[in-house]
Amino acid sequence: MAALKTTSAQMVAEARARIEEIETSDLIAMVDDPDVVIVDIRDVRERQRSGYIPGSFHAPRGMIEFWVDPDSPYFKDIFGQDKKFVFHCASGWRSAITTATLQDMGFDAAHLKEGFSTWEKQGGPVEYPEAKD
Numbered sequence: 001m002a003a004l005k006t007t008s009a010q011m012v013a014e015a016r017a018r019i020e021e022i023e024t025s026d027l028i029a030m031v032d033d034p035d036v037v038i039v040d041i042r043d044v045r046e047r048q049r050s051g052y053i054p055g056s057f058h059a060p061r062g063m064i065e066f067w068v069d070p071d072s073p074y075f076k077d078i079f080g081q082d083k084k085f086v087f088h089c090a091s092g093w094r095s096a097i098t099t100a101t102l103q104d105m106g107f108d109a110a111h112l113k114e115g116f117s118t119w120e121k122q123g124g125p126v127e128y129p130e131a132k133d
Contacts, residue, residue: 012093015100020110022086024118030086031055031125037078039064039087041098042116046090050116051126053088061094068107079107088112 038056066074087095095111
């Protein structure tokens with residue numbers, strides 16, 4: 001296989017250099033703030049397995065650009081609110097690239113620097129979906 005022109009690690013590093021990164025402890029302190037929307041871009045199976053931040057909004061990574069665009073037929077009203085949006089994934093890689101892409105679109109957002117991986121360890125609340133019979 002030929003070497004890639006840009007690696008995923010380079011993309012993450014370039015994104016992180018130009019976006020707002022929020023530390024886990026700081027987002028834990030904002031979890032009940034009505035002016036903050038925490039957006040979980042992990043796969044639904046990750047949320048089922050690891051749990052999720054209470055009150056977070058789930059937006060699959062593959063749809064996020066369409067969901068934030070008011071001109072898209074897939075636009076979600078939640079993204080039209082005048083609030084602070086903080087995106088997260090498991091480790092902070094996907095959310096860094098997502099946040100940079102959204103900034104390029106003109107959508108103001110931040111991301112959880114270390115992702116969900118440190119959330120529970122640092123005392124963040126976690127909910128789990130109800131088991132289906």
